[in-house]
Amino acid sequence: MESLVRELKEKIVTTLNLVDVSPDDIDDHEQLVGGRLGVDSIDVLELVIMLERDYSVKIEDREVGSTVFANLKSLADYVAANKPE
């Protein structure tokens, strides 16, 4: 799980082109969307695509999305639970 969290942090920084943010700067429990990192709804769309492409995990609707992207922990939990073996 640790390595998944680490990997997700790296992908978030790269996919979203976050400036002056290294993966280590992101706290597992800090608010991901609408928080200090400046991640917004358009970024979420890119992350949805990234999840499907890299983990075969689909986010089908906005409600699921808003809980999944709450923070890194919830994201990693969802990916771990839903990625095909």
Place this chain on the structure above:
Amino acid sequence: MTGPRVFITGMGAVSPAGNSLNALTSALHQTGSALRTLGLFSAPSPLPVGEVPDVPPQQDFPRTHRLAAMAAEEALHNSGAEPDAIVLGGTTGGMLTTEERLKNKQHNPESFQWHGLVTVAHHLARHYNCSGPVINVSTACSSSTAAIKIAFDMLRAGLGKRILAGGADSLCRLTYHGFKSLQLVDPQGAKPFDRDRQGMSVGEGAAMLLLVADDTPPPDAVAEIVGGGLSCDAYHATTPHPQGRGALRAIRAALDEAAIAKTDIDYINLHGTGTPDGDLSEANALSHLLGHKVPHASSVKGMLGHSLGAAGAMETIISAHSIANGFIPANTGCATPDQNMGWEPCLSPVSQKVQTVLTNSFGFGGNNASLLLRGRERGGGLSSKKRVPLTVKGAACLTGAGDRNQSLDQVRTGYDCKGSLPIQDISSQLEANLVRRMKRLPRMALALAKAARSDAGTSRPPGAVFWGTGWGPLSETHDFLDRLEQSGDQFASAMDFIGAVHNAPAGNLGLYFEAEGPNLTTTAGDHSFEQALYTASLMADQLEQEFLVLAADEYHPRFSPLFDASVRSDPAPSDGGGALWVSASEDSREPKIMPPFLAFSTRGAEVIPRLVESLGGEERIREHTGAILLGIPAQLRDTAENQLQEFLDLTGFEGPTVDYRRWTGEFASASGTATVLAVQFVREGMVPASLVGGREDLPLRGREILLLGLGEHITGIRVAP
């Protein structure tokens, strides 16, 4: 003093309902949906779309061009004389063909000669021998509504008597997968204003109108256009303002122009794409405007899908039909109206007298446009319209040498400014977090706009943004198509799609500057800047605040040489642009730009004499011009030199001429850069020796600088002290 009125006397439509206006109106009377599963190209799990049936297979021209030609043929069928101008809206141009050729690894430039958005209008201009202004607008979903508004303004300003206005867009992978990546598409087909709506259905089509200026309704007038309004949400790249603030601005501007009471509206043809946020935003705007008294209202996008650049014109035609026939179409697709709206759209057609129609087009990126139509008998005058000179308060440019001062220093020492500035240099004054999602072109636009405003010494928001770009955001377009292809059409980048539309950089400016007024994008190859200037001077009489006119193009190593023949011929890849912060109010201390001349150079047309006349006539040009800057695109050098010779023979001008692309490099918005340099020369009262081939700087002594654009279009810009 009132100007002429504007009437619709010809209409043509190609839609998912069929290849004629008649097919469209019959379908409206029958109410069934014309959405079908995508068949035009293959896609994983194809969705319902609005696809035009029975289009003859590809011959010489891309699909969009053929749809446009079919609709124009119908609109102009009975009309006789050629149009004085053509104003079209569109977002796809030859993209479907481009996609196929890229997939097939075809890399010869001839395969991409119809890629550019404006080539659709060119195709019609050549066919109908139109040698007037041929203008192309690209503001996403509001494109053809904006095009009709521009044509309306042109007719009222006396810039023609008959104008073909409309829009065309074909389905293509970019828009199909792009909207899907935004999660804005309903897998069951669009259900506008339905409680359970999930999104839009992408569509295609073409709709053309012949608009004529007259003091009284001509016998074949279907309806009259009485007003239009444009605005920008300046709220978010894809989500409209929840309370419809920008939409309300556009609607109110239309009502003000038409001098009509909102309670006179009998029918509202809604934008209504079927997206959860979009429909609610529009509903809120109408509730704010009309309270509980919203009249009959319906969206046709549940039947036809959303034809993007064609939608506005299609819906204007439907609105005119509504007036002429006392018929209000149903809001197909809506089974259970959303109770949060406070009113319901028409669930079935209504037959009643219709005299006044409001039609809305609210585009992604927040470009809003609304039009008001009336029955021909209603009458009433409109205030007169005229073009006004623009006083330049601030000017900025970008070239391979850097900003305006760096570019001028370079030129003064006799060196050219060709090249492509590194992106770090372009972004040096831009906050990193602000631009993290922006690739090359939007950064250029933002840097230019900020610098122009700073040069004007103000920090106020611009009252409007007029943006021109020949080729649009090529980096985002390329990366979107590349990612789509690499993933076998499985994955598309939402960020790249949002950034790829030609008006995206202007939308960013709206957001950054909180600019809520008109926000227009003109894409016309090498004359995009001139068209931005033209539309600006047309609308300036309604703008109280200072505003922006700018243009830029980026060099993309793969796409620029493929699409732009002039770029191919120059070994030094170059890009850049120019921006002006201007005002409609007079100020004798600052340079002025006169309303520009635009024409399309069809064979045999007497364009050069008209150009000369517009610039003040032969004698004035000879006596009052210090220097002439020439925009000669490399790919059309021979044509341009013939045009120039005719101009020089006619005017007898013997002063210095400067082939400016030898200094700026070959890129579509070079005319924007050159105009900014001209403004600076007029401010300083002299043209550098290096440009005029002399040992000493040329003093202007109160004389003007002319910029002539030559080639496919012929343009004239006059910069006066």
